[in-house]
Amino acid sequence: MKLLTKIYLGLLLIILISSSAMIFFSNKAIENRFAQDLKNSSILKIKKMERDLSKAFSGNRETVILNHLQEIKSKTDAEYAAALNTKGIYIAHTNVIKKGRESTLFKKEKVKSEALCRFETYQDGQPYLKLLIPLSSSSQSELIGGMDSPVNYGFIELSINMSKINESTTDLTKRILLITICFSMLILSAAYLYLKKNLSQINHLIKGTKEVKSGTYGSILPVLSKDELGELTENFNEMSRKLSETAVSREYLSSIIENMRDPLIICDKAGTIKNVNKAGQNIFTVKKEELYGKNVCELCKHASYNFDSLVNDIEKKGHFLIHEIYLFSKNSTPVPMSLYAFYANNAGEKSIIVVLKDLREIKKHLMELQKVQENFKLLIENAPFGVLISRNGEFIYANETANKILASEGETVSGKKISDFAAESEKDFLLSTLEKVENKKIKTAGIESKLINREGSLFEAIISCVKIEWEGKDCALTFFYDITEKKREEMEILNAQKTESLQIMAGGISHDFNNMLSGIIGNLSILEKKISDPATKEIVSEIFLAAESAQNLTRQLLAFSKEIKPIKKLVNSAKMIREAAVFSTRGSSCEIIFSISPDLKNIIADENQITQAINNIMINAVQAMPDGGRIFVKAQNIKVEEDGVSLQAGDYILVSISDEGIGIPKEYIGKIFQPYFTTKPKGHGLGLPMVYAAIKNHQGRIDVSSQTGKGTTFNIYLPSTDEKIAGDEVTMDKRISLRGKRVLVMDDDEIVRKSLGRMLDALGIKAVFTNDGENALKEYSLAIEQKNPFDLIISDLTVPGKMGGTELAGRILKINPAAKIIVSSGYSDEISGADYEKYGFCAMLAKPYRIEQLEKTLISFLN
Secondary structure, three states, X not given: OOHHHHHHHHHHHHHXXXXXXXXXXXXXXXXXXXXXXXXXXXXXXXXXXHHHHHXXXXXXXXXXXXXXXXXXXXXXXXXXXXXXXXXXXEEEEOOHHHOOOEOHHHHHOOOOOOOOEEEEEEEOOEEEEEEEEEEEOOOXXXXXXXXXXXXXXXXXEEEEEOHHHHHHHXXXXXXHHHHHHHHHXXXXXXXXHHHHHHHHHHHHHHHHHHHHHHOOOOOOOOOOOOOHHHHHHHHHHHHHHHHHHHHHHHXXXXXXXXXOOOOEEEEOOOOEEEEEOHHHHHHHOOOHHHHOOOEXXXXXXXXXXXXXXXXXXXXXXXXXEEEEEEEEOOOOOEEEEXXXXXXXXXXXXXXXXXXXXXOHHHHHHHHHHHHHHHHHHHXXXXXXXXXXXXXXXXXXXXXXXXXXXXXXXXXXXXXXXXXXXXXXXXXXXXXXXXHXXXXXXXXXXXXXXXXXXXXXOEEEEEEEEEEEEEOOEEEXXXXXXXXXXXXXXXXHHHHHHHHHHHHXXXXXXXXHXXXXXXXXXXXXXXXXXXXXXXXXXXXXXXXXXXXXXXXXXXXXXXXHOOOOOOOOEEEOHHHHHHHHHHHHHOOOOOXXXXXXXXXXXXXXXXXXXXXXXXHHHHXXXXXXXXXXXXXXXXXXXXXXXXXXXXXXXXEEEEEEEEEOOOOOOHHHXXXXXXXXXXOOOOOOXXXXXXXXXXXXXXXXXXXXXXXXXXXXXXXXXXXXXXXXXXXXXXXXXXXXXOOOOEEEEEOOOHHHHXXXXXXXXHOOOEEEEEOOHHHHHHHHHHHHHOOOOOOEEEEOOOOOOOOOHHHHHHHHHHHOOOOOEEEEEOOEOOEOOOOHHHHOOOEEEEOOOOHHHHHHHHHHXXX
């Protein structure tokens, strides 16, 4: 119940009790007053009659007494009036029946004759006032005053009914009660207003104290008055403000402490633990309550430091620090920690704050970092590139690779400068570059430069520099890569790209040129057989020589062309090398010195391409010695155990051709295999590129080394085989007649068709000609239907925009799996001499060819 209600009810209760008491006592007072007044008036009336009554008593005159009694009764409103003698016997009574009886009132009460007796009794439930008034011989004044002791004649007894008096008293009480209620309401209203005003301030104070109790600080209450309550409110506001400042700081600090990742312990100067944050509970695997009241030494009992020395150090230095100490958790696990302790004031009392740092993760990270550093050092030391660190231009660190490349045997690069290893023309540039890097002016990457290796030779290098801090000082970190081999490979790639472009062109030219030569050589071979005039035959022979020279040129172009795959067969390598070398030097003044292993293995190769490659190298050797000299031709078996730069592991023959000529300048070595590169005034620059292409087509490799004025050596690596050559498979002795045979020819070139038609006609063969695969397939199907099939098909390989030879072969073999198909082509990237059989062809005629070659091939398959 609120205070205002309590006070209000209290006031109401007080007023009610007071009013009731006042009414009660007022009522009694009124009653007593009425009774006293009635008694006094009755006594006065009796005293007025006292002389007559005294005489009547003396004379025993009952009638007179009774008359007086009647008069007294009427004047006093008494119930009855009676006269008694001194012994208490009724002499006369207004109620006649009681005459001669003894008064019960007189009998019960100890009546003194000299005293007036007043009694209050109840009779039949009604209150009565009974008076026993003595009669004496004294005067009236004396009787009233009671100054003498008169002679008593007897008594007058009156009985007065008090109901009338009570009715008067009740009316008066009602009026008093009404006045009291009105006055009480007025008092209560005034009290309510006053209390409400003052209790409103008290309610605000109660609310504010509740907020403080709940931990909410900073409440500002309204000041409603300037009295003591107002002053109390102002004091509360000031207190709340200060508590708010203090409480916010405590809450903030408590939150920080409780959520710290590191254990924190608060203890007194004796080491008794007062508080521990969550991290501390976790590290020691206990609850906070288990640590309260314990001494911090119990946590550190296994440590080499005791708490007393810790306190002494704090008092001397203001703090205490241990970089590493092992504390033990609840399960006795040693935990490496750092410990920092210091004093803090708490309400005037010093506390020791102990902050612990769990070093397990740090130690783990340090170990990982150390491992990373070791791995990084191992990586740097064994990096395939040089790593240098310089300060003021002088190297203070070099990795193993840098030392192996630059430093002499048993020495290091440290202590030297970049100028000690740079080419003369680049020393100043590299020194200034490192200086600028150290001064943060530039950062370099990809500088191509020339450095000197430990043998004193120049090599190409890519250099990158960046500024770093090494041992607290600015330094330049330099990386360098030896790109000599990379440059060579790039040159090879560039040569290959240039060669590829030329090969594409050469392939197209040679293909078309072969078709033209097919008509020329085919027709000449027929013409040669028909003429008998010697002079004419000589002219035809000269034309043959010119055509064969042109054929050799196309073979070179075909060997050089990327699109052309070699026609490989088993070749006697020793015989081929010897014949090609001798043929190339015929008519020169050069001497050939052979050193060919007697057990030199054979090769599977396109004999024309390899022969042409050897011819070109030999011609270059002859041209390098215009006044004559020696050419050393050496051939031997070798075995490559591991994959090289461009060779797979296996058996090879190594052909080395060396001369004693003028040599090739060093700057030209990387360019000799580039198309059109030549130092000869009339050279076309295709000879060595064709050699390079031919060797690559055979999965081989060619290297060159040269010294100016001492000569040049070419080394050719070609895959070898253990197969032996058995001899000619077909001889003219096995010749049979070809007459009457039917042959289907498909070729898109009209000159070739006409030339081939004349050769077939000369051999007695009946031929049907078509210009594409679709027409050839129709002719072949028609011949089957007519039961007059063809004995053999000669097909060109490529027909622009239409069905070519490979598709035609597949379609015909579906009709007749036993069909014999010979492919005749100037080569294509789709087929080669090594794989024509997988397309269904039984033989290959390389354009151009003579009638003798045609006849030999036809006999082989029509026998």
